[in-house]
Amino acid sequence: MNRTRIVVLISGSGSNLQAIIDAVQAGDIQADICAVISNRPNVLGLERAEKAGITTVTLDHKEFESRDAYDAALMNKIESFTPDLVVLAGFMRILTPSLVQKFKGKMLNIHPSLLPKYQGLNTHQRAIDAGDSVHGVSVHFVTEELDGGPVIVQAKVDILPNDTADTLAQRVHQQEHIIYPLVVKWFSEQRLTMEAHYAVLDNKELPSEGAQYN
Secondary structure (H helix, E strand, O other), rough: OOOOEEEEEEEEHHHHHHHHHHHHOOOOOOOEEEEEEEOOOHHHHHHHHHHOOOOOEEEEEEHHHOOOHHHHHHHHHHHOOOOEEEEOOOOOOHHHHHHHHHHOOOOEEEEOOOOOOOOOOOHHHHHHHOOOOOOEEEEEOOOOOOOOOOEEEEEEOOOOOOOOOEEEEHHHHHHHHHHHHHHHHHHOOOOOOEEOOOOEEEOEEOOOEEEEOO
């Protein structure tokens, strides 16, 4: 089996990128991270990639006159690395439909909520404000709907009485760093695919909330 070629898109510190790098280096994931692309210059995630000997690209969205122009350039840059999988690891941009379509079934995202709850931003505070007892994180395939693609796996985190958005986020991050490399591993082993409205793992249709990690 050929090793899976991965391109990772980031916007910031790249902690999930680091978790995937660590899993690849440990041999847990039979894949190669061909490039890390950031839409913001001089972020920590780029340093993490360089330290691991991975090619880095900065494609600053501020240098483009429109979202379409940026995504067209991004698409070309991603394609130049001929990836089997595109991983969004804290990439803080809404993608255009043409870009999503190009990599349909080959693009993953991680979102800090138990989807379909709390799509978008400020998920930790919204969960606390709603009085939820449980929060968590979801890994899903990317479709045109924001945070709306088929869920692959979720990890739950209890909300404690004295939690703030920051303390809750820290515990959610711990789960992110476990389940994102796990999903990348499944994909790289050709165990994971996307059908029209759901994910398939080991030839079994996953439920709408995905597999449950914990």
